[in-house]
Amino acid sequence: MPRFLKMPPQIIRLVLLTIGIVCAYFTARYFLTPQSFGQYGHYRGDALQEIAARQPFWAGKAACVECHTDHAEKLAKGEHKTLSCETCHGPGEAHVKNPAEKLPKLDMTKLDMSLCVRCHAASPSKPKWLHQINPHNHYTGNVCTECHVPHQPNEVPP
Amino acid sequence: MSENMTRRGAIKGLAGIVGGLLALPAARTCKAAVQNGLASSPAPAGYDPFKHKWLMALDVDRCIGCGLCVEACCQENSVPEGHWRTWIERYVITKPKAESGDTRGETFVDSPEAGRNGFPESLIPKEEILKSFFVPKLCNLCEHSPCTQVCPVGATFDAPDGAVLVDKNYCIGCGFCVQACPYGCRFLNPVTHTADKCTLCYHRITRGLKPACVEICPSQARIFGDRMNPVAEDPLERFIANNKVEKLKQSLGTGPRVVYAGLDEEVR
Numbered sequence: 001m002p003r004f005l006k007m008p009p010q011i012i013r014l015v016l017l018t019i020g021i022v023c024a025y026f027t028a029r030y031f032l033t034p035q036s037f038g039q040y041g042h043y044r045g046d047a048l049q050e051i052a053a054r055q056p057f058w059a060g061k062a063a064c065v066e067c068h069t070d071h072a073e074k075l076a077k078g079e080h081k082t083l084s085c086e087t088c089h090g091p092g093e094a095h096v097k098n099p100a101e102k103l104p105k106l107d108m109t110k111l112d113m114s115l116c117v118r119c120h121a122a123s124p125s126k127p128k129w130l131h132q133i134n135p136h137n138h139y140t141g142n143v144c145t146e147c148h149v150p151h152q153p154n155e156v157p158p
Numbered sequence: 159m160s161e162n163m164t165r166r167g168a169i170k171g172l173a174g175i176v177g178g179l180l181a182l183p184a185a186r187t188c189k190a191a192v193q194n195g196l197a198s199s200p201a202p203a204g205y206d207p208f209k210h211k212w213l214m215a216l217d218v219d220r221c222i223g224c225g226l227c228v229e230a231c232c233q234e235n236s237v238p239e240g241h242w243r244t245w246i247e248r249y250v251i252t253k254p255k256a257e258s259g260d261t262r263g264e265t266f267v268d269s270p271e272a273g274r275n276g277f278p279e280s281l282i283p284k285e286e287i288l289k290s291f292f293v294p295k296l297c298n299l300c301e302h303s304p305c306t307q308v309c310p311v312g313a314t315f316d317a318p319d320g321a322v323l324v325d326k327n328y329c330i331g332c333g334f335c336v337q338a339c340p341y342g343c344r345f346l347n348p349v350t351h352t353a354d355k356c357t358l359c360y361h362r363i364t365r366g367l368k369p370a371c372v373e374i375c376p377s378q379a380r381i382f383g384d385r386m387n388p389v390a391e392d393p394l395e396r397f398i399a400n401n402k403v404e405k406l407k408q409s410l411g412t413g414p415r416v417v418y419a420g421l422d423e424e425v426r
Contacts, residue, residue, distance in 0.1 A: 031188070040207065043315035047325035048207060054361035057234040058370050083376045087226060091233065118276050119224045119376060125248050125277065125290035126222050130377070 059092040061085055067099075071151060078152040088115060088150065108145045116144045205364045210319040211385040212358055214372070215397045216294050218420035220379035223248060223292035225273040227371035227380060232274065234359060234370035241345045243356040244296040244371055246273030249424060250280050253288045262288055265424045293418075293425050294379060296371070297322055297343040297356035298406055301413030305335035305344060305355075314353060320385075320415065321358045329353050340410050 039045025064085040065072040075081055086092055094101050106115065122132035133139075141147075149155045223246055231237065231244050252263035266282060273292070280290065303322050306314050313328035314335055324335075329352035336344045336353060347354035359369035363382075367373070372382040383394030397403075401419035407426060408414065418425075 030185075037312075040318055041315055042312045044312075044325050044328060047315075047323065047327070048317060048360075050325075050327075051323055051357055051360045052205065052364040054235075056359075056362050056365065056367055058230060058362075058367075058373050060362075060367045060373055080376075082378045084373050087374050087376045118226070119222055121276075123223070123277065123279065123290075124284050124287050125250065125280065125292055127219050127291070129219075130222050 055093075057091055057093055058086050059096040063096045064092060074151045078149075078154050080151065080153055108143050108150075116148075116150075207317055207319040209386060210363075212320045212363055213299070213383060213385050213394060213415055213417070214296065214358070214369070215381040215383075215394055215403070215417045215419070217379050217381065217397065217401070218291055218293055218418060218422075218425075220377045221246065221292040221294055222377050222379070223273060223277050224376065225276045226374045226376065227294060228272050228274040230370040230374035231356075231359075234362075235357070237354075238347060238349050241347070241354070242272040242274075243343075243354070244272075244294065245269050246277075247293045247295060247425075248273070248277050248280070248290065249293060249422065250282050250290045251288045251422070251424060252282060252286050289422075291420075291422065293421070294371075295341065295343075296416065297358070298341050298412070298414035298416045299358070301415060302411065304338040304340065304410075304412055305353075308334040308338040310334065317360075321360055321363075322355070323357055323360060324353050324355060326350055326352050340407055340412060341414075 034044050034046065036045035036047075037043070040048070061072075061084045068085070071085075075083070075085075088106065089103050092103055095103050108115065117135045120131060120133055122134050126132055139147075144150075145157065147156065149157050225246060228242060228244055228246060232242070235243060237243055247267050247269045250266045250268075252266070254260035254263045263286075266280075268277075268280075270278065277292075280287070299320055299322060301316075303314075303316055306316055306322065309315075310332065311328055311330055313325045313330070315323060315325070317323050331346060331351045331353065333346055333353070336346060339355075344353055344355045346352070359367075359371075362369055362373075368382050369380075372380045378393075381393050381397045383389070383392055385394070388395050397419065398417060403417040403419050404421045405414045405417060406421075
């Protein structure tokens with residue numbers, strides 16, 4: 001009879017219980033820890049793919065330029081060359097996937113915060129390089145495009 | 159030990175080992191089955207996070223405060239109403255009091271609706287303003303991110319490509335990370351009840367697109383690039399080379415990576 005079996009039974013029960021709990025913990029850990037845990041670090045590697053699985057909402061300028069080369073060429077010549085198409089025209093992912101689904105036409109009569117005025121309304125906080133106007137006394141008509149070409153701001157419309 | 163060794167005991171022990179070895183493949187199959195049941199991830203997308211190091215740079219002198227980046231971010235990531243992953247702050251510094259000898263007066267910072275709808279005229283009259291400017295803010299992509307260090311369940315992590323991400327399935331919504339971030343970049347999403355933050359539009363950059371805010375910014379105030387794979391005439395590299403760049407709250411030792419140009423001393 002080995003000596004440890006001569007220990008009082010309550011101690012043996014405690015030892016067995018402890019071993020049981022430890023075994024249960026490691027068994028559960030073996031089965032429940034995701035395979036990708038620890039792939040890159042102390043986190044689930046699959047999380048990266050899950051986060052990346054979301055679908056983009058904005059198509060990106062490159063997608064627009066693929067078809068609308070004429071507009072892109074014109075845009076690249078003027079001061080609006082840094083603008084993305086979707087900056088003014090709105091999200092185009094649906095249109096890229098299905099060209100039949102047209103983007104809504106821009107309402108150039110809107111002089112609120114939606115189009116030209118959003119960027120070009122004068123403010124002391126805006127940098128000096130930006131062309132700024134006071135929308136209440138700058139225009140004489142009611143449409144910016146009467147005098148300015150959005151794709152080519154240096155040009156005067158015919 | 160040897161005095162207790164009997165033939166019966168030895169055979170029993172051997173049988174146990176063999177039985178254990180035989181059970182191993184069964185256990186493996188079982189494990190795979192359990193994990194397939196638990197996993198919800200789609201197939202990997204041929205993107206190696208070790209081959210990229212993403213970085214964003216912000217040019218304060220280029221920001222016009224139009225708020226289109228905030229709008230783009232909210233739409234791209236379905237950010238719940240009243241929460242922001244990126245925002246624009248307007249700094250207004252007043253002129254010093256006459257004969258005070260100070261270089262500047264008081265500083266006022268505001269960010270109505272995070273600047274999503276642009277900025278209404280400042281309440282401070284134009285004549286009193288010494289200078290004013292906009293500062294776009296977002297996750298600073300820290301190298302030693304405090305938000306990751308405090309997470310008790312390993313739900314938030316610094317991805318190898320530089321993004322700091324949250325595993326929604328692991329997050330328990332305790333909010334420790336929200337408190338830990340010294341830049342205030344995190345919030346608890348009221349829809350998922352998990353921590354939420356800028357992912358650098360991880361779903362876009364892994365597809366070769368720019369983050370939504372960078373894509374939409376009309377004035378190139380936001381510059382984005384991959385430090386490991388610079389493109390020809392890399393805008394990010396040019397930005398870092400041509401500007402005196404700074405980072406926010408460097409003294410805290412969080413190792414922020416997002417670089418700013420044209421910061422004023424008041425910006426924190």
